[in-house]
Amino acid sequence: MQADVLVLGAGMVGVSAALALQSRGRNVVLVDRRPAAEETSYGNAGLIQREGVVPYGFPRDWRIILKSALNQTTQSNLHWGALPWIAPSLYRYWRYGTPDRIEATTQAAVPLVERSLDEHEALMMAADCEHLVRRTGYLKVFRDEALLAAELEIDKRVRRVWGVVSEAKTEAELRALEPSLQGRLAGGILLPQPWSVSDPSALGKAYARLFVDRGGSFLTADASTLERTADGWQVQRVEGAIQAKDAVVALGPWSGALLSRLGVRLPFFVKRGYHMHYRLAGNSAPARPLIDGDHGFLLSSMAHGIRLTTGAEFARHGAAPSPVQLGKVEPIARALFPLGERVDTAPWLGARPCLPDMLPMIGAVPGHRGLWIDSGHHHLGFTLGPVTGRLLAEMMTGEAPFTDPRPYRVDRFA
Numbered sequence: 001m002q003a004d005v006l007v008l009g010a011g012m013v014g015v016s017a018a019l020a021l022q023s024r025g026r027n028v029v030l031v032d033r034r035p036a037a038e039e040t041s042y043g044n045a046g047l048i049q050r051e052g053v054v055p056y057g058f059p060r061d062w063r064i065i066l067k068s069a070l071n072q073t074t075q076s077n078l079h080w081g082a083l084p085w086i087a088p089s090l091y092r093y094w095r096y097g098t099p100d101r102i103e104a105t106t107q108a109a110v111p112l113v114e115r116s117l118d119e120h121e122a123l124m125m126a127a128d129c130e131h132l133v134r135r136t137g138y139l140k141v142f143r144d145e146a147l148l149a150a151e152l153e154i155d156k157r158v159r160r161v162w163g164v165v166s167e168a169k170t171e172a173e174l175r176a177l178e179p180s181l182q183g184r185l186a187g188g189i190l191l192p193q194p195w196s197v198s199d200p201s202a203l204g205k206a207y208a209r210l211f212v213d214r215g216g217s218f219l220t221a222d223a224s225t226l227e228r229t230a231d232g233w234q235v236q237r238v239e240g241a242i243q244a245k246d247a248v249v250a251l252g253p254w255s256g257a258l259l260s261r262l263g264v265r266l267p268f269f270v271k272r273g274y275h276m277h278y279r280l281a282g283n284s285a286p287a288r289p290l291i292d293g294d295h296g297f298l299l300s301s302m303a304h305g306i307r308l309t310t311g312a313e314f315a316r317h318g319a320a321p322s323p324v325q326l327g328k329v330e331p332i333a334r335a336l337f338p339l340g341e342r343v344d345t346a347p348w349l350g351a352r353p354c355l356p357d358m359l360p361m362i363g364a365v366p367g368h369r370g371l372w373i374d375s376g377h378h379h380l381g382f383t384l385g386p387v388t389g390r391l392l393a394e395m396m397t398g399e400a401p402f403t404d405p406r407p408y409r410v411d412r413f414a
Contacts, residue, residue, distance in 0.1 A: 046199075
């Protein structure tokens with residue numbers, strides 16, 4: 001089978017890249033070993049984070065670092081046995097956590113984040129799946145007054161410098177917005193710009209159906225069979241090879257391993273995370289996602305129940321699940337919001353593909369003609385998939401890019 005472009009990976013990033021290339025006249029084959037949006041894009045918070053310009057940097061406060069290293073916080077979990085493999089990545093991540101580097105990352109993220117809603121909306125309308133989206137923003141709630149005050153100071157600067165909209169809320173105002181909130185609260189912050197969806201996987205699948213309805217081919221194949229040919233690239237299927245002049249690596253947390261096999265060493269690492277669904281125990285589901293600012297978890301009303309997501313786990317990709325964070329935050333979440341029994345038989349586990357500067361990698365892979373990458377979106381793959389797909393397609397087809405792509409180049413860590 002012959003095509004113009006092979007897109008490897010059918011998560012939000014890969015499907016969006018396939019659609020963007022297709023809309024520019026390219027014959028695209030999208031391949032994955034599983035159906036669309038059933039890996040990282042399945043189990044996320046379901047946020048399209050229009051406010052998400054400032055990255056999740058490595059903490060600089062040694063008290064926080066020590067607590068995290070000793071697993072004394074709900075917001076992270078470290079596998080000590082994985083340190084021989086992940087310590088170099090954590091060190092690079094720490095190096096990029098300085099204020100000046102965070103500022104540079106934020107500046108580079110703005111052109112992508114500020115277009116995220118527009119790019120998603122265009123696809124939602126075309127795919128007839130706008131019913132999945134809620135334009136309600138999200139609430140960050142606090143019990144600790146000092147943490148709230150510190151967050152309000154950060155938000156004040158983010159509003160002033162980067163134009164992110166946020167609104168401080170008293171405890172009474174929080175309860176007016178979300179009557180089922182429980183326990184004493186110091187207050188919170190409403191972020192009205194982001195959207196959320198009731199089923200992230202369903203949105204990814206709707207985009208994949210749109211790609212197929214427009215004439216694209218979505219085939220089952222193993223991306224690890226990727227190899228160079230005389231004229232381009234190919235992957236193998238039982239039915240025979242799929243060949244194309246260009247190939248796009250959009251494999252999320254598996255991108256680094258594939259490129260490493262081709263001799264391309266990039267500083268990818270993963271942040272793992274868990275979720276669990278619960279039945280509703282109270283009279284009303286949350287009208288918008290709720291983030292616990294003290295403990296770093298999220299609650300959101302989803303098609304399968306109330307989803308509770310955890311913070312980051314630092315472990316080897318592929319290591320056995322260890323949902324200790326879920327066990328820590330579940331009783332705290334129950335004290336915040338009335339949750340019933342668990343719905344899922346086991347916690348879901350996924351991995352976010354990260355790079356030290358918390359920016360995605362978009363563009364041509366040096367030394368490998370016709371090989372491209374669209375990966376490394378860290379916490380924002382669901383948000384940025386359509387906009388980085390557009391940027392990649394513009395670069396691949398010779399169209400003027402809507403923004404300078406150099407901050408996302410592949411060789412920036414060389």
